[in-house]
Amino acid sequence: MYYLGVDVGSVSTDLVILDQDKQVKEKLYLRTKGKPIAAIQEGFRVLMNKYEKAEIAAVGTTGSGRQIASTLVGADAVKNEITAHAVAALDADDEVRTIIEIGGQDSKIIVIKNGIVTDFAMNTVCAAGTGSFLDRQAERLEIPIEEFGDYALQAKTTVRIAGRCAVFAESDMIHKQQMGYNEGEIIRGLCEALVRNYLNNVGKGKEIQSKVFFQGGVAANKGMKAAFEEALGITVAIPEHYNMMGAIGAALIAKDKVEKTGSTNFKGFDLAESVFSANSFECQGCSNNCEVVKIQENEIVIGCFGDRCGKWSNKLAV
Amino acid sequence: MKITFPHMGNVHFAAKALFEDLEIDYVVPPFSSKASLEIGSFHSAEEMCLPFKIMIGNYMHAIEEGADTVIITGSCGPCRFGEYCELQMNLLNKLGHKLDFIVVDSPGDIGVKELFARLGKISSSSSISKLNKIRALHQATKVVRLIDGVEAKARYLAGFEKNKGECKKLLNECKQEAQNCKKSQSMLALMNGYMDKLDNVALDNDKNPIKIAIIGEIYTVIEPFSNLYIEDKLMDYGVSTKRTLSPSWWLKNLVLSPTNLNQLDLKRKAKEYLPLMIGGHARECIGEAVLAHDEGFDGAIQIFPMGCMPEIVSKAILPKISKDKDFPILTLVVDEMTGEAGYVTRIEAFVDLLERRKDNVLSRC
Amino acid sequence: MKVGIPKGLLYYDYQPFFHTFFEELGAELIVSSDTNKDILDKGVKYCVDEACLPVKVFHGHVAEIKDQCDLIVIPRIMQLRKREFICPKFCGLPEMVINSIPDMPRATMAPLYALSKERLFQWAKVVGKEVTHNTAKLSKAFEAAVECQSNYKKGIDDDSYPIKVALSGHPYNIYDNFINMNIVNKLKKLGVGVVTEEVIDEDIKNREVSKLYKKPFWSFARNNYSFTSHMADQKLVNGIIYISSFACGIDSVVIELIKHNIEDFPLLVLKVDEHTGEAGLDTRIEAFVDMLERRRS
Numbered sequence: 020m021y022y023l024g025v026d027v028g029s030v031s032t033d034l035v036i037l038d039q040d041k042q043v044k045e046k047l048y049l050r051t052k053g054k055p056i057a058a059i060q061e062g063f064r065v066l067m068n069k070y071e072k073a074e075i076a077a078v079g080t081t082g083s084g085r086q087i088a089s090t091l092v093g094a095d096a097v098k099n100e101i102t103a104h105a106v107a108a109l110d111a112d113d114e115v116r117t118i119i120e121i122g123g124q125d126s127k128i129i130v131i132k133n134g135i136v137t138d139f140a141m142n143t144v145c146a147a148g149t150g151s152f153l154d155r156q157a158e159r160l161e162i163p164i165e166e167f168g169d170y171a172l173q174a175k176t177t178v179r180i181a182g183r184c185a186v187f188a189e190s191d192m193i194h195k196q197q198m199g200y201n202e203g204e205i206i207r208g209l210c211e212a213l214v215r216n217y218l219n220n221v222g223k224g225k226e227i228q229s230k231v232f233f234q235g236g237v238a239a240n241k242g243m244k245a246a247f248e249e250a251l252g253i254t255v256a257i258p259e260h261y262n263m264m265g266a267i268g269a270a271l272i273a274k275d276k277v278e279k280t281g282s283t284n285f286k287g288f289d290l291a292e293s294v295f296s297a298n299s300f301e302c303q304g305c306s307n308n309c310e311v312v313k314i315q316e317n318e319i320v321i322g323c324f325g326d327r328c329g330k331w332s333n334k335l336a337v
Numbered sequence: 338m339k340i341t342f343p344h345m346g347n348v349h350f351a352a353k354a355l356f357e358d359l360e361i362d363y364v365v366p367p368f369s370s371k372a373s374l375e376i377g378s379f380h381s382a383e384e385m386c387l388p389f390k391i392m393i394g395n396y397m398h399a400i401e402e403g404a405d406t407v408i409i410t411g412s413c414g415p416c417r418f419g420e421y422c423e424l425q426m427n428l429l430n431k432l433g434h435k436l437d438f439i440v441v442d443s444p445g446d447i448g449v450k451e452l453f454a455r456l457g458k459i460s461s462s463s464s465i466s467k468l469n470k471i472r473a474l475h476q477a478t479k480v481v482r483l484i485d486g487v488e489a490k491a492r493y494l495a496g497f498e499k500n501k502g503e504c505k506k507l508l509n510e511c512k513q514e515a516q517n518c519k520k521s522q523s524m525l526a527l528m529n530g531y532m533d534k535l536d537n538v539a540l541d542n543d544k545n546p547i548k549i550a551i552i553g554e555i556y557t558v559i560e561p562f563s564n565l566y567i568e569d570k571l572m573d574y575g576v577s578t579k580r581t582l583s584p585s586w587w588l589k590n591l592v593l594s595p596t597n598l599n600q601l602d603l604k605r606k607a608k609e610y611l612p613l614m615i616g617g618h619a620r621e622c623i624g625e626a627v628l629a630h631d632e633g634f635d636g637a638i639q640i641f642p643m644g645c646m647p648e649i650v651s652k653a654i655l656p657k658i659s660k661d662k663d664f665p666i667l668t669l670v671v672d673e674m675t676g677e678a679g680y681v682t683r684i685e686a687f688v689d690l691l692e693r694r695k696d697n698v699l700s701r702c
Numbered sequence: 703m704k705v706g707i708p709k710g711l712l713y714y715d716y717q718p719f720f721h722t723f724f725e726e727l728g729a730e731l732i733v734s735s736d737t738n739k740d741i742l743d744k745g746v747k748y749c750v751d752e753a754c755l756p757v758k759v760f761h762g763h764v765a766e767i768k769d770q771c772d773l774i775v776i777p778r779i780m781q782l783r784k785r786e787f788i789c790p791k792f793c794g795l796p797e798m799v800i801n802s803i804p805d806m807p808r809a810t811m812a813p814l815y816a817l818s819k820e821r822l823f824q825w826a827k828v829v830g831k832e833v834t835h836n837t838a839k840l841s842k843a844f845e846a847a848v849e850c851q852s853n854y855k856k857g858i859d860d861d862s863y864p865i866k867v868a869l870s871g872h873p874y875n876i877y878d879n880f881i882n883m884n885i886v887n888k889l890k891k892l893g894v895g896v897v898t899e900e901v902i903d904e905d906i907k908n909r910e911v912s913k914l915y916k917k918p919f920w921s922f923a924r925n926n927y928s929f930t931s932h933m934a935d936q937k938l939v940n941g942i943i944y945i946s947s948f949a950c951g952i953d954s955v956v957i958e959l960i961k962h963n964i965e966d967f968p969l970l971v972l973k974v975d976e977h978t979g980e981a982g983l984d985t986r987i988e989a990f991v992d993m994l995e996r997r998r999s
Contacts, residue, residue: 083678101686125679135693138665139686141679181977191979219746224656224802305513308370327566328509329502384954415787415920420955423915427962446785446917610801613780613813615793644752646951650794653750657801670752 020076023066023285024270025059025092026100026263027051027084030123030151031236032058034066035266037274041110045069046263055084056295056314059091067288078285079103079273081265090314090322091295093286096273103268105129105136108232110271111258116228119247119255120264121217121237123150128222140221150236156192156209160202164240171210171242174203180212188212210242214250229253234261293317302326338362338437338462341404343392344369346559347488348584350512351481354521358473359463365516366399369562373398378673380428387563387642387672388556389421393428400434408459411442415616416647418556476521478588483528485585487511490535492568496546496577499539505572507534547636547691550629551580552622554641554648557671558582564640564671565680574688579634581625582618603628610654617647626658626666635691636665638684643672665690703833705729706771706807708763709736711756711792712779714877719851720775723826726843727833732771734763737880741766746976748802754947755881755975756874757791757798764799764806773832774799774809782816786921789952808832819848857900858886865994866895868933870926870960871945871953875974882945883980885972885987889943892991897939899929906932914959923956930960934967940994941968943987948975968994 021044026033032055036045047065049058079096080088081103089097098106108115109131118129126149130138142149157164178200181191188209195205218227231253237243238261247255260267277283299312311325311332323331341364342352349365356363367373373394374387380397381390396407412419422440429436439459444452460470491508498504511531518524549571557563558580571578581603593599603624611623622639629637639655641648652668659666667687669680705724707713713720724731735741737759745762764774776796779788791798796811812828815821823844830840856877858869867889875881876898886896910928911918918924926944933939944960946953957971970990972983 083682099682099685099689101682102689136686136690137694139683139690141683181979187977187979194979194981220751223751307368327569329505382954382958384949384951385958386951386954411916415790415793417951417955419919420916420923420959424955424958426915427958431962440916442916446919611794611797613778613793616787616790619790619794644949644951644954646790647794649750649752650791650798652752653794653798654801 021070021074022270022274023075023078023092024103024266024268024273025062025078025080025082025088025094026103026265026269027055027059027080027082027088028100028123028265029083029125031262032062032082032084033263033266034059034062035260035263035270036066036070037267037270041271041274043260043263043267046260046266048262051084055087056091056297059088060291060293060295063288063291067291070288072285072287072289075283075285077270077273077277077283079269079271079276081269085269086324087297087312087314087322090324091286091290091316093284094273095280095283095285096269096276098269098272100125100265100268101127101129101139101141102136103265103272104234105131105268106271107260107264107268108234108258109134110267111260111264112230112232112256115230115232117225117231119217119222119231119233120235121149121233121243122235122265125149126217126221126235128217128225128227130225138225140223140225142221152188153213153237153240156189156206159189160206162202162206167206168210168239168241168243168245170203171207171240172245174201174207176204177211178204178208180205180208206242207246210240210246211250214243214246218250227251227253231255233257234264236262238262290316299325302331304328304330338406338458339364339404340406340408340459341366341396341399342408343395344560344562345556346561346584347481347484350484350515350524351477351584353516353518354480354524355473355477357520358465358476359459359470360465361459361463364399364402364404366395366402366404369395369560374562374673380432384644385424386417386644388418388560389424390673391560391563392421393425396425396429396434396436400436405435406437406439406458408439408441411440411446416645418617473521476525478585480521480524480528481588482585483525483532484512484515485583487528487531487535489579489583490532492572492578492580494535494538494540494577495572496548496575497540497542497544499541501575502573503538504535505569507531507538545695546575546577547688547695548577548579548634549688549691550625550634550637551578551640552582552625552629552637553618553639553651554622554645555582555587555618557640557642559584563642564669565675565677567638567640567669567684570681570684571688574685576688579629581628582621600624606631610658611651615647615650617645619647619651622648622651623654623658626655626664627662630658630662630664635695636667636687638687639666639668641668641670643670665694703729703773704732704771705833706732706764706767706774707734708760708767708774708776709734710760710763710878711795711874712777712788714873715856716777716851718854719847720777722850723830723843723847724775724833726846727830727839729773729833732767734767737763737878742880742976750798750802752949753791753798754950756872756878756947757795758976759874759878759881760795761799761802765803768803768806772807774807775829776809776811778811778813780813780815782921783924784817785917786919786924788921822848858896858898859901860890860895860897863890863893863895865893865991865998866897866939867994868930868939868942869896869898869945870930870942872922872926872947872950875945875947881974882972883974883978883983885943885945885983888984888987889991892988894991894994897933899925902929902932913963918956918959920952920956922952923959926956927959927963930969931963934964940998941970941990943970943972943990945972945974948973948978968997 022037024035032049032051034047038044047062080094120127126142233255238257293316296315309326314322339362377390377393491504495504590599606627607620607624741762744765745758749758749761810829814825826844907928910931
């Protein structure tokens with residue numbers, strides 16, 4: 020039996036299949052590109068050739084698109100990404116106390132005591148320091164994002180870059196380039212600025228204790244890892260499946276749920292071939308005028324959300 | 338004269354009852370929505386706080402429906418709310434709307450004579466007898482007390498109900514139907530009816546739901562649109578919520594404050610952490626957090642608009658309370674940029690956190 | 703006893719009072735350095751994120767000296783005039799600081815109402831007891847401090863330049879040269895003289911604010927509104943520069959009131975926060991001065 024986890028984020032959609040021993044059998048990393056349904060279908064098209072519907076014992080969804088994903092696949096558990104990340108990290112190592120997670124457009128800190136999440140925070144105002152921002156800077160400097168970290172590690176010195184706001188950080192980098200700093204120094208400065216920014220905002224007032232996990236797509240960047248270690252003065256561990264932790268967590272939570280309920284709601288891989296459409300309309304039922312999103316599969320309505328009163332969705336979002 | 342007013346939670350029920358009893362023409366602006374916020378943000382200075390912007394949207398919508406007079410309460414600092422009236426007057430004037438503002442300020446700042454002169458403007462356009470006017474005012478306060486009571490009961494019982502969604506349904510129905518009532522009497526009868534219905538909701542007394550106190554800046558906690566309907570969301574999750582600040586609380590506080598007998602409980606609770614009134618409701622926020630802990634709540638959620646001066650002070654203090662008392666507190670800052678996805682994630686994760694603390698299980702089923 | 707005085711917020715207005723008072727009481731003063739990068743970094747590190755730059759800077763000053771002193775003076779300035787306030791963050795300043803910075807020494811928590819000498823003395827009595835129990839000494843120190851403060855003249859009124867601007871804003875933004883990146887000198891180099899709010903009389907202020915529908919209930923609002931209104935109305939300057947902290951609640955109101963009042967009179971609002979780049983600030987000032995010169999000729 021296998022467990023499927025789906026993490027629909029703003030930048031990427033991740034699918035993971037765990038086996039009976041909670042080991043990762045399969046992982047797929049797909050770009051969401053603003054079309055979560057298409058991304059899930061794309062993933063299912065790959066999976067349907069390898070797995071049977073009956074082999075999937077449970078399915079869980081997470082990420083900002085967890086509702087829509089749940090409607091599509093028939094999820095057993097729909098969980099927010101904070102809990103999903105924590106569950107996955109604890110499963111990988113039950114001694115983890117702090118999780119630093121930096122994804123495409125979100126960054127989070129999760130504090131764990133005795134195996135329970137006791138505190139957390141997310142970035143509020145700005146996406147500076149998240150994956151999308153680093154991608155953009157790599158593009159601007161014409162350095163492949165995979166090599167970004169190496170550049171930072173090679174730099175002997177560093178340069179101070181103002182990092183709170185993406186726009187200002189970028190103009191500050193341009194300014195420093197004009198002053199003659201080399202790319203390595205600037206990238207290292209950028210990593211340090213982002214780490215400083217993260218600790219001052221998301222991490223403010225949080226007790227960061229060992230063991231620290233660094234996960235999310237940005238964990239691939241060695242420069243960021245080094246900058247965190249320098250700022251914190253402790254080693255930072257990167258779990259093996261650092262960029263799949265949300266999906267793994269969702270699969271684990273679903274596994275747990277199905278062990279209690281006994282059966283799965285999974286709809287099968289066929290949806291890869293279905294025609295989906297998502298339409299939104301303004302409900303005129305009352306003066307709230309909620310914007311309701313309606314998902315149709317082969318012209319049959321499979322789910323609605325966005326209404327406050329439950330008239331359309333009638334399904335609780337927990 | 339066609340009177341209007343900005344939305345603030347259940348205030349519109351009291352206003353409707355009052356103006357109908359007084360037989361004065363009035364407009365209830367369409368409920369605050371994305372449209373009101375968009376209009377408001379477009380016309381307001383960027384760093385103005387969220388309530389200001391939503392209110393501007395309310396006025397503009399009301400103007401479309403023929404309103405020519407705005408009534409708002411004032412305050413004399415030290416929070417920005419007290420300056421709203423002048424800025425809003427200037428702003429609407431510049432947009433070419435000739436609106437009359439009736440600002441109900443404290444007599445200590447504008448004098449008793451001026452206060453009566455301002456109130457007289459409303460009173461004189463009503464043709465009913467003086468006695469009936471006083472009665473109308475009394476009825477309106479009853480309305481707001483009652484609807485706040487219905488709401489508080491529904492929100493609290495939501496954690497205990499046997500049939501999921503029943504309390505929310507009753508609350509929504511009550512509010513919906515009250516909008517169609519005429520005059521205070523029928524409104525009170527309706528609300529009393531719903532109060533009884535709530536008393537008869539089937540409860541599961543074995544349930545031990547998560548209990549969360551909603552604290553923070555008054556406008557953003559009582560005007561549901563501004564906090565992205567957080568209390569409705571928590572009802573869906575089967576959480577019991579309590580919120581001290583409400584229009585009727587505000588009224589009672591206002592009446593009692595000259596005697597200094599207002600909010601003795603909250604003041605006492607806040608004393609250790611914030612002994613002085615610093616503006617807005619920062620001291621109440623601190624007091625409520627301590628009180629919620631003492632009353633056995635599982636956690637508290639603080640909400641305030643970006644840049645809110647008094648609540649920034651409470652935000653600095655809350656982590657200490659949280660640590661001292663081992664009491665989780667989540668802070669949510671709202672403005673026109675607040676994205677619903679991240680906001681909901683935080684609320685859900687907070688509820689998860691509280692649940693896991695409570696029974697140390699992996700996931701809720 | 704070592705008493706720490708952080709060089710932030712209204713220190714710029716009331717330094718003679720605080721210095722004299724504690725010196726006369728026999729305390730050893732530990733005054734923080736002028737604001738610098740390190741102080742700013744510390745402030746940003748400890749202070750709640752949503753606070754404005756000057757409050758963060760204040761936290762940084764406290765953090766710099768806290769380990770060297772037995773008592774830190776955190777003036778909880780509630781009111782300077784009747785029916786007027788400062789800012790909610792001033793009223794809750796001690797709580798903000800002690801709950802944000804770890805391992806704090808004792809801090810002064812008493813509220814300070816400078817409405818009259820008597821009210822101010824109440825603050826001095828409570829705080830003074832931390833240093834001495836000698837009441838005669840305390841009264842003497844208080845008298846000396848008040849005396850010293852009343853002789854303190856501050857404010858800029860520079861007449862020796864062809865162009866003059868009214869520099870408006872909260873005193874800590876105008877007088878902290880790190881926060882404002884030395885704006886007065888920058889202006890001087892461009893041939894621009896500066897005049898500040900302290901030069902106009904109380905009755906002018908009263909007259910100006912009476913034009914408003916509602917009497918402002920913040921002292922900062924009263925000062926800056928009346929100052930800019932008077933300067934623009936009487937054409938005593940060529941333009942107005944308002945230095946404002948990013949996300950300052952009071953300024954978000956005051957600047958709107960000023961704009962509404964002075965209409966087309968040249969006004970430059972400079973927003974400062976911990977990320978303000980000097981290059982951008984220079985560009986804005988230069989462009990504004992260019993504009994003033996062109997208007998004049």
